[in-house]
Every structure is written in structure tokens, then in C-alpha cells.
Amino acid sequence: MEFSDIAAALEDIQDVLESEHAALEAQIKEALNARTYDVLKQLTPRIEAIEAFRGRVMTLNTDWQKTFAKKRRSGEKLSRGLRTAQEAFFKPILVALVARGGSARKSDIVADLEAMMGATLTAHDRMALPSNPNEIRWQNTVAWARHDLRLAGRIKDDSPQGIWEISDVGREWVNGG
Numbered sequence: 722m723e724f725s726d727i728a729a730a731l732e733d734i735q736d737v738l739e740s741e742h743a744a745l746e747a748q749i750k751e752a753l754n755a756r757t758y759d760v761l762k763q764l765t766p767r768i769e770a771i772e773a774f775r776g777r778v779m780t781l782n783t784d785w786q787k788t789f790a791k792k793r794r795s796g797e798k799l800s801r802g803l804r805t806a807q808e809a810f811f812k813p814i815l816v817a818l819v820a821r822g823g824s825a826r827k828s829d830i831v832a833d834l835e836a837m838m839g840a841t842l843t844a845h846d847r848m849a850l851p852s853n854p855n856e857i858r859w860q861n862t863v864a865w866a867r868h869d870l871r872l873a874g875r876i877k878d879d880s881p882q883g884i885w886e887i888s889d890v891g892r893e894w895v896n897g898g
Contacts, residue, residue, distance in 0.1 A: 727785060727789075728782070728785060728786065731778060731781060731782040731785060732782070734778050735775065735778055735779065735782065738771055738774065738775040738778060739775070741771055742768065742771050742772065742775065745764055745767055745768040745771060746768065748760075748764055749761060749764050749765070749768065750897065752764060772840070772841060773840075775841070776840060776841055776843075779803075779841075779843045780843060780844060782803065783803055783843050783844045783845050784844075786803055786845075803843065803845040804843060804845050804846050804858055804859070804862065805838070805841065805842055805843060805846050805859060805862065807862050807865050807866045807869065808866070809838075809841075810834065810838075810862060810863050810866035811866055811869070811870060811875075812895065813833075813834055813837050813838055814830060814834065814863065814866060814867060814870060814876075814885075815870070815875060815876075815887055815891050815892075815894065815895045816837075816895060817829075817830050817833035817834060817837070818830065818876075818885060818886070818887040818891070819887060819892065819895060820833070821833070823886060823887050823892075824880065824884055824885065824886035824887070825884070825885060826883055826884060826885075827864075827867075827883060827884075827885060830863075830885055831860055831863060834863060842859050845858065846858050846859035846862070847859065867885060870891065873890075874888055874890045874891075875887070875888055875890050875891030875894055876888060876891055
């Protein structure tokens with residue numbers, strides 16, 4: 722078995738876990754809407770276990786890549802699965818904005834995201850960017866996620882500099898609309 726076979730297998734496991742996580746999230750949302758709290762109690766430990774296992778697989782993948790991967794040159798893309806996907810930050814950003822009344826400074830949102838997602842951030846997420854040692858990778862990913870949310874109309878485009886503000890479209894999206 723070659724290096725790439727192991728890396729691909731770890732990524733396949735991550736993909737399966739992502740699918741299972743998404744399915745459980747949908748079931749939890751359905752249980753919340755239907756107010757079937759007994760179902761919710763059954764699903765909560767399952768999704769927590771999936772999240773914990775997903776974190777361990779991500780760490781394992783990161784460790785595998787660090788140990789056996791060729792040194793990456795500046796400007797090269799990371800292998801899939803080493804960093805938390807940009808899309809994983811979309812909903813948490815909007816949820817944090819709603820929790821803060823609809824708008825907040827970037828630094829406040831980043832602090833909220835660290836509290837909400839800290840356990841799922843990989844070791845790679847917490848590293849500095851090769852292109853800018855003063856910037857942490859996951860915080861850069863958050864900035865790009867915000868950019869995509871703005872392009873999708875979920876975050877307002879005309880907010881004052883340094884302030885992030887959810888749009889009506891973003892509120893609808895958070896609420897499942």
C-alpha cells in the first residue's frame with residue numbers, strides 16, 4: 722500500500738463521516754421542528770460521537786500528511802481534508818451574527834467561532850499560513866467564508882468597515898428557509 726492509498730482512505734472516511742453528520746443534522750432539525758424531544762435525545766449523542774470521531778480522523782490525516790507527505794511549496798494547495806472546509810463556517814458565522822443581534826465586529830465573530838467550532842478545528846487549521854506567518858489558517862478561511870456569504874447575499878455588502886451584518890436572506894437561510 723502506498724502513501725496516496727492511505728491518504729485517500731482517510732479522505733474517504735472523512736467523506737462518509739461528513740455525509741452521516743449532515744444526515745443527523747437534518748434529523749435533529751426535523752425533531753426540533755416537530756418537538757419530538759425523545760428523538761432529539763437519541764440523536765444528540767450520535768452526532769456528538771460522529772463529531773468527536775471526525776476530529777480524530779482529521780487529526781490522524783494531518784499526522785499522516787505531516788509524517789509522510791512531501792514538503793509543500795508556498796502557493797501549493799493543501800490536500801483535501803487537512804483544513805476545515807470554508808463551507809463549514811457558513812452557518813456558524815450567520816448563527817453568531819444572529820446571536821449578537823445581527824451585526825458584530827470580525828474579532829467578536831472569530832471569538833464566537835472558536836468557542837463554537839474549536840473542538841473540530843484541525844491542527845492544520847491552527848497553523849500559520851506559509852504566505853503570512855502572522856495569520857492563522859482557520860481565521861483566513863473564515864474571512865473567505867464571509868466573502869462567499871457576502872457574494873451570496875447572506876451578509877450585507879454595505880456594512881461599515883470591520884462590521885459584519887447578516888442580511889434578511891442570511892436570516893432566512895439560517896432558519897432553514
